[in-house]
Amino acid sequence: MAPLPELIPVRDDGSVLSKKFGSGVNNYYSGCPLNRVSFLREDYGFLSSAFTSSEAQFIVLNDFAPLVHDLATIKAVRREDLISVTGPDPFKLSEKELVSAYDSKVASPLVVFLGIWEDEVSQFKIREFRGRPWFSVDLTPRGSYADAAQSVIKKLTSDGSFFMKGARQNTLGSEIAAVYGEARGVTDWNLRNPFCAGCGQRTLSVHGGWKRVCTPTDLNGTDTPQVRDDCPSRVGISNIGFPRTDPTMIAAVVSSDGQRVLLGRNKKWPGGFYSTLAGFLEPGEGVEDCVRREVWEESGVKVGRVVLHSTQPWPYPASLMLGAVACALPDGEAIHLGHDPELEDAKWVTIKELRELLKVTRPSAESVATNGAGSDALFLPPHTAIAHQLLSAVAEGYAGFSGPQASL
């Protein structure tokens, strides 16, 4: 196995990303190096020239697994390798023409425009943007292009490259991981939502993969457009045609005396693995509210002050982790797992113990497989997880919740 690449987060220590973005934590999967130029996604002339440019780079996915050289490196491929699946230019028609020609009986591989990796030497330039345009292509064999996709997959993997199933092990280099996260997130959303939630009819991917429209007509396997039922999403502005991201709070909770931090474990996790508490936000609550609700529901601990720390996109499939450090109320520190049965255990660990635990390297996959759920040694998430960053922040006294006395 290749050694782990250098990983984000980057602290204010003079490293490149830190210089670029100022101090603060850049969590793994964030800090995508691409300029998404989101305002150009509606411009099919732009998409077409980017797709057909000799500078274009393609991430290919097979059942969400990215094609890689090794565990750290995506294998970007060229248009020539994919043309038998994508056709020479999927952005040749305008959006209007695509909508008119929509045929719900024809499956097309999803092509997502990811952005431009800007530089000063590439031949591709549009307006003031010079660099390499990046796309992703979903090669998962389906429908009429299944055979072509299989052939392309066979060719692309003939040099030892492979589709990495365990991408959520987070071994990819940090910049390309962020590009992959973007590709995976948008692809997953498209594949998971092929029908209109407003009217139940099939939808068409437009804007380089960033929107799905409920078209007013459908060829439906014929040569003549058939008028479809009315749909509320065609009137006014609607969110249902745009990618969904699920905001999720994740919080390191410190005891009111600043001496301890709350850890919990789900019974599905590997033996000994503990982390911070997390949960999805609901309509009508802010992150601070959600921290208070979820921590109480899962552990019985009542939280007062909540301070936001940093965030992390988590593309499995569509979470946005909103990281916070929070302080328990003095009379609310008793652990009670009886509200919501999600956690198998929760416990308070001293800040001193926490500091030791943060030094422990995560057991290897082999070790976990061997020792399994029987292992008792407590271990924490790796530094690619925002949970690790939140716990590190607590160990360092973030927001003043864990004072100097905590080092005793």
Add this chain to the structure above:
Amino acid sequence: MAPLPELIPVRDDGSVLSKKFGSGVNNYYSGCPLNRVSFLREDYGFLSSAFTSSEAQFIVLNDFAPLVHDLATIKAVRREDLISVTGPDPFKLSEKELVSAYDSKVASPLVVFLGIWEDEVSQFKIREFRGRPWFSVDLTPRGSYADAAQSVIKKLTSDGSFFMKGARQNTLGSEIAAVYGEARGVTDWNLRNPFCAGCGQRTLSVHGGWKRVCTPTDLNGTDTPQVRDDCPSRVGISNIGFPRTDPTMIAAVVSSDGQRVLLGRNKKWPGGFYSTLAGFLEPGEGVEDCVRREVWEESGVKVGRVVLHSTQPWPYPASLMLGAVACALPDGEAIHLGHDPELEDAKWVTIKELRELLKVTRPSAESVATNGAGSDALFLPPHTAIAHQLLSAVAEGYAGFSGPQASL
């Protein structure tokens, strides 16, 4: 017009909410006083006893407008007033029985369980939770219950109560505003998503309004359940059956010398109205990334450090505002509106000017209507908007971006 009620946010100034939650900003629509006991939503015995309790309180909505006594106060109604629409107990059947009895041809009014407003005197108690259970009922006249709903609406408004169309004017008292925000958000999501995005078939509201399931059978207007097409959402875990919330960044950007703050205006806004910049998060980006992307796309300004501040649920229809204060890069402060045509104008305003502007009361609706887009006097969002809180934070030197020299 009634005077504005006392509004959240509450700072660390000894007020009740501040004592309860510690220091920090509680934005309008957050700080919901209900205990949502989300883990009890699957318990139809609980939902049934809560709904039929004499302590139950109901918020009623008509096309999302809440029934109010006056601009500040929701009119909560009792079950007896609604029974002709809701039936005596919509939670009488178990979830399993509801799924088996699903008939896509029958429309039912949406009833959402909001939570328990805990106290020590209510007669309703389940497990350790004592208080008044709160629900919302969508009375918008539809289908077979349209006439019954019209009659109920007529009766409820006979005492001068009315459905407040302009709820987003934010005149409701802060606690009840948060309850309304929850009700509106969940109701909107249910009404906007009646079909399964995974397979296109109609879905059934379960868990007191918090989940929609794609049922395996449908009576379809008959007495016999008909087996429906397979649906991917019935296998494994899927997000599409749960309420959607759209994370949105909103940021006050400070110049690199700490002397100025960036304001922008959309051409659709009232004349003179400026605010902070905002935009939806996309898959594969964290809040910090999104601030950098959106601020650059909309204004041309390049942002370095981003510090999170506070958050605000915004139920029109489903945004979660993620508030940040950010610092522009020294060589990235030139304004350029030519990327994304969303803003009509953007400009730098000194911190001193900002402090004056924050003292200005927002022009009344009448004044805006009279002076319209012709008015030139610059004004900022009211303190119910997180934008106001972010700008206040900048004026007060939050995160050290606007130093003491900014007061010169």
